[in-house]
Amino acid sequence: MNSFKPKNRILMGPGPSNVHPRVLEALSRAPLGHLDPQFIELMDEIKSLLQYTFRTKSNAAFVLSGPGSLGMEACLVNLVEPGSEVVVCIGGYFANRMAQIVEKIGGVPVMVKDTWGRAFDPQKLEDTLNEHPGAKTVAFVHAETSTGALQNIKELSSIAHRYGCMVVADTVTSLGTTEVSVDEWELDAVYSCSQKGLACVAGMAPVVFSDRAQEFIKNRNKIGSWFNDLNLLMGYWSGEKRAYHHTAPSNQFYGLHEALILLKDEGLDNAWRRHKENSVKLIKKLNELGLKPLVPDGERIPNLITVLVPEGIDEAKVRAELLARHSCEIGAGLGELAGKVWRIGLMGYNSNEKMIDFFIGALKDVLKK
Numbered sequence: 047m048n049s050f051k052p053k054n055r056i057l058m059g060p061g062p063s064n065v066h067p068r069v070l071e072a073l074s075r076a077p078l079g080h081l082d083p084q085f086i087e088l089m090d091e092i093k094s095l096l097q098y099t100f101r102t103k104s105n106a107a108f109v110l111s112g113p114g115s116l117g118m119e120a121c122l123v124n125l126v127e128p129g130s131e132v133v134v135c136i137g138g139y140f141a142n143r144m145a146q147i148v149e150k151i152g153g154v155p156v157m158v159k160d161t162w163g164r165a166f167d168p169q170k171l172e173d174t175l176n177e178h179p180g181a182k183t184v185a186f187v188h189a190e191t192s193t194g195a196l197q198n199i200k201e202l203s204s205i206a207h208r209y210g211c212m213v214v215a216d217t218v219t220s221l222g223t224t225e226v227s228v229d230e231w232e233l234d235a236v237y238s239c240s241q242k243g244l245a246c247v248a249g250m251a252p253v254v255f256s257d258r259a260q261e262f263i264k265n266r267n268k269i270g271s272w273f274n275d276l277n278l279l280m281g282y283w284s285g286e287k288r289a290y291h292h293t294a295p296s297n298q299f300y301g302l303h304e305a306l307i308l309l310k311d312e313g314l315d316n317a318w319r320r321h322k323e324n325s326v327k328l329i330k331k332l333n334e335l336g337l338k339p340l341v342p343d344g345e346r347i348p349n350l351i352t353v354l355v356p357e358g359i360d361e362a363k364v365r366a367e368l369l370a371r372h373s374c375e376i377g378a379g380l381g382e383l384a385g386k387v388w389r390i391g392l393m394g395y396n397s398n399e400k401m402i403d404f405f406i407g408a409l410k411d412v413l414k415k
């Protein structure tokens with residue numbers, strides 16, 4: 047066997063996306079031990095960069111060694127006690143996954159469903175909380191990657207708090223590309239991923255827990271997970287003396303650190319603006335090709351556009367041809383949107399005009415064929 051050398055791909059699906067050369071270089075530096083003083087310094091810098099990115103002062107802002115789904119499970123297992131009701135706002139595939147996790151960890155999911163491809167209706171959440179006065183937690187996905195819809199997270203969170211609930215928010219597809227203000231919006235447990243708006247490789251899940259959540263977790267009944275128990279994780283991520291928790295992947299952390307520096311140097315406001323402007327440009331060019339977005343204007347995730355597949359077109363064949371002829375990957379529809387949409391990602395390092403022009407050229411070529 048020979049060394050594995052992948053062909054370069056233009057990753058324009060729902061994630062992962064391409065990474066900056068500086069991130070790739072950082073990933074290849076010499077590994078460090080997980081308690082090396084240099085490594086602890088790096089962890090502290092990652093914490094402070096995450097505080098900036100999530101717009102929070104919480105000391106419990108750190109990264110879990112695993113994908114976004116690990117962040118989802120960690121937030122839920124820490125906040126949800128067995129037998130407690132969790133209202134899950136479901137308008138797509140990933141919110142469904144939240145409900146599945148709630149069930150697996152012994153919570154009682156109360157599923158409120160809304161139309162796939164639209165922002166979740168806050169009134170539905172309010173009505174459900176009125177019907178379930180015992181609910182302790184509300185969970186939702188900020189940017190539902192399966193549909194392309196962005197929720198009004200500020201409003202959902204404020205309703206949840208009015209009913210005395212804590213809030214779990216999925217920011218896997220929004221962090222770094224659109225506003226996520228953890229403290230201002232009073233989010234209690236928030237997770238994301240490394241491979242989308244942060245423009246790093248997959249396998250790390252940034253998380254934040256509010257002070258209120260930390261207080262609850264310290265005093266609650268036993269947590270049904272060793273790896274995800276916040277009380278144990280904090281022994282590694284904070285304080286003068288750090289205790290071994292697990293062997294953290296040092297090289298992945300170097301990559302994330304570099305990616306977060308790149309984002310901070312650009313500035314969050316500038317990064318959000320860039321994603322918005324490029325999304326508008328891409329949609330305009332897709333419209334010129336006769337393609338229509340699924341999600342109405344004002345409710346769209348700027349970095350992940352779902353486009354309706356025109357009648358008579360074999361959607362899988364288009365994706366296969368884009369990959370074969372242009373080395374470009376886009377995503378298929380998930381769940382009830384399978385076969386009906388393409389999911390086009392324009393995120394992080396890839397959100398620029400060169401990518402838009404490349405993609406429109408490639409798509410024109412394939413559709414013509």
Ligand SMILES: Cc1ncc(COP(=O)(O)O)c(C=O)c1O
Pocket residue numbers: 060061113114115116118140187189190191192216218219239248
């Ligand atoms: C909104 C959302 N939540 C959770 C996940 C799961 O993340 P991962 O695949 O990194 O486990 C994804 C993945 O794309 C996602 O889009």
